[in-house]
Amino acid sequence: MSSDIPIPVFGQLLRMTDHRGTFEHACLDQPRPEHGYCTDDMARVLVVTSRQPDSTGEINRVAGVALRFLGEAQALTGACRNRMDVKGNWLDEPSVDDCWGRCLWGLGTAVARSDTVWVRKSAIVQFERAAQVRSPSSRAMAYAALGAAEVLSAHPDHRAARKLITDYAVSLPDPSGDPGWPWPEPRLTYANAVLAEAIIAAGVTLEAPNLWQRGLDLLGWLLDLETSGDHLSPTPVGGRGPGEVGPAFDQQPIEVSSLADACARAASIDPAARWNDGVLAAASWFTGANDTGQVMWDPETGGGFDGLQAEGVNRNQGTESTLAVISTLQHAQRISLLQR
Structure with missing residues (x-):
């Protein structure tokens, strides 16, 4: 089975990306600029470009676009905006919703895995800004904890990252005790496995x-x-x-x-x-x-x-x-x- 695994192809991602960001939507393989960009996607862009081995100049360029976008999305408080129109105007106010958590995930991944020194240095500054705040959302905190775990894999003494992942671990609800439905929510919704992954990451990081x-x-x-x-x-x-x-x-x-x-x-x-x-x-x-x-x-x-x-x-x-x-x-x- 493993010998048949195709390699990732970045052509569509490059096609969807301009100087501001990566367009959210496409019609078949063509970008739909009228729908603009979002921080959720740009954080994921930074994750995949940071962990791509032997990345090319074009992939590194897209990583730079993502890093700049995430920096502009952040308020001084650390909260994040999510939606930008094609002209570069923000369409929402800063929040600590999923976009904030994914921003921390992307930045933490860049700190730990990017091959580019300036990306790692810029990402850690942005991470420290976003790590000032917390979210009531379990998913947002799970993504943030993944980012903190990445930072700590490269910088084990990073205080803000350790405080963030510790606060996440303390905030976890007690197990349900229901063997038929042990999940910490009444229903599975979206990107469900991130909740389990963050618990694993927190457990490993906190020993x-x-x-x-x-x-x-x-x-x-x-x-x-x-x-x-x-x-x-x-x-x-x-x-x-x-x-x-x-x-x-x-x-x-x-x-x-x-x-x-x-x-x-x-x-x-x-x-x-x-x-x-x-x-x-x-x-x-x-x-x-x-x-x-x-x-x-x-x-x-x-x-x-x-x-x-x-x-x-x-x-x-x-x-x-x-x-x-x-x-x-x-x-x-x-x-x-x-x-x-």
Whole structure:
């Protein structure tokens, strides 16, 4: 299986990016500038460009665009704006919603993994600004904790990052105690695996084995729930609650890439084969091992398709979907190389 893993292709991401940012939406493979840009996407752009090995000048250029965008999105308080129009005007006020958490995730990844010195130095300054505040949102805090874990992997004595990830760990609700539904929310919604991944990351960073084992247990439960036979069957746009069975649609690439991210992190601390298998299953979801047998990316452009539907595929290659396939294939390629 691993020998058939395609390499990430950055053509669509480059096509979607201008001097300001990466356009959020596409019509097929063509950008739709009228919908503008968002911090959520630019944070993900910085994640995938920072961790791409032997990155080219064009990929580094896009990383620079993302870093500048995130810096401009931040208020002095550390809160973040999310939406910018094609003319460069911000359309919302700073908040500590998901865009804030993803901003910290992107910046932390750049601090730990970028090959470019000025990117690492600029990212840590921006990270420290955003790390001044906290969010009431569990997902926003999970993304922020992932960013803090990345910073601490490179700078173990970084006080702001350690305070952030400690505050995250303290804020976690007690386990539900329900073996049938151990998830910390009443329903699965979107990018679900980030909640388990952040618990794993916090446990490892804080040297708290009970915490990382809790994250592994949650991830294992989610992976089982989102697996049908020999392929992934992810939670649809409408979410999934206790007793609801799949397959259900529309399925979004972000759910698959979040599962790949979490399984890749789990594999780094737990030798169980299921985690690498989870990453490879996520990659195979894009190449056709899914509920309808449809290919979910364009190997020519590298773009990810925007949704798997019961009756077909949404073939628009938007930025979130394109980043989802790039991210997933990055993890799968690393596993493929290790297994050779």
